[in-house]
């Protein structure tokens with residue numbers, strides 16, 4: 001599903017529209033950019049009328065015919081009679097108040113948009129892979145939605161998605177999964193899908209029980225849930241973060257724990273994965289600088305997968321490392337990460353022949 005978000009360029013603060021980009025591929029357009037060609041790929045159009053000037057409204061009226069071909073939602077300021085009247089006069093059937101929860105808006109967009117395709121994956125992936133990608137992606141969206149709307153985290157569905165993911169990791173191999181998740185529109189969601197796949201695959205290679213494999217896979221899906229509290233402008237910033245932004249991003253482990261700490265549907269080991277996945281065994285991690293004896297094996301495993309994913313992912317502000325370059329960086333982490341786990345991970349993850357199935361030794 002794709003949204004086109006039309007808003008004035010003078011808006012300098014994060015709005016409810018920015019959060020939509022986490023859930024849908026979104027094109028941000030100015031009022032002067034409205035044209036059938038620019039709107040062509042959208043399933044739903046959202047127009048932010050807050051602070052729209054006379055010129056913006058004039059452009060909207062002039063291009064009304066182009067907009068009417070799509071389901072569309074107007075964002076207005078609550079209690080602002082003029083904006084509400086303008087939205088009605090422009091033929092918007094759906095109005096969302098700017099201060100209302102983003103979850104309500106996400107649900108509305110989903111209701112109005114085209115039904116979810118079987119898979120957003122390009123050709124070349126197996127059907128089970130496409131289905132697992134679709135299911136785990138949807139679970140991830142729903143978990144983030146639950147975190148921002150204060151509704152129950154869909155734990156059963158995340159376990160179901162983890163089960164399907166483990167099955168395709170066995171049939172198609174982890175490298176096919178890593179290739180698939182690179183296509184996700186959201187770098188944040190793509191990363192969580194990647195960590196989930198790496199964790200499930202690695203635990204399976206280590207011979208852990210099925211339920212342990214499921215737990216770290218589902219834990220990988222959930223581990224960065226706290227990022228739902230960090231503005232997308234920071235998470236997806238194309239430049240290097242400043243110190244304040246870096247501190248804010250580092251808070252995501254605490255935010256994640258705050259989101260799930262009272263949720264009885266999430267078990268304690270999964271809570272530890274969320275809270276402690278940036279802790280390092282020599283005490284140099286965050287948020288607490290825990291010592292090694294406080295960090296469980298499951299957390300250690302997710303940490304290794306998380307580090308590898310972060311080093312190899314493509315982000316505008318940093319160099320993308322190849323698997324071998326990432327392993328060279330992790331080799332220097334020495335006592336920070338569990339060396340027994342890491343040595344095995346290293347021997348398994350490097351592709352032997354391009355993107356083939358990793359063979360058991």
Ligand SMILES: [Fe+2]
Nearest residue numbers: 223224252277
């Ligand atoms: Fe994290």
Ligand SMILES: [Fe+2]
Nearest residue numbers: 195223224306
């Ligand atoms: Fe992460």
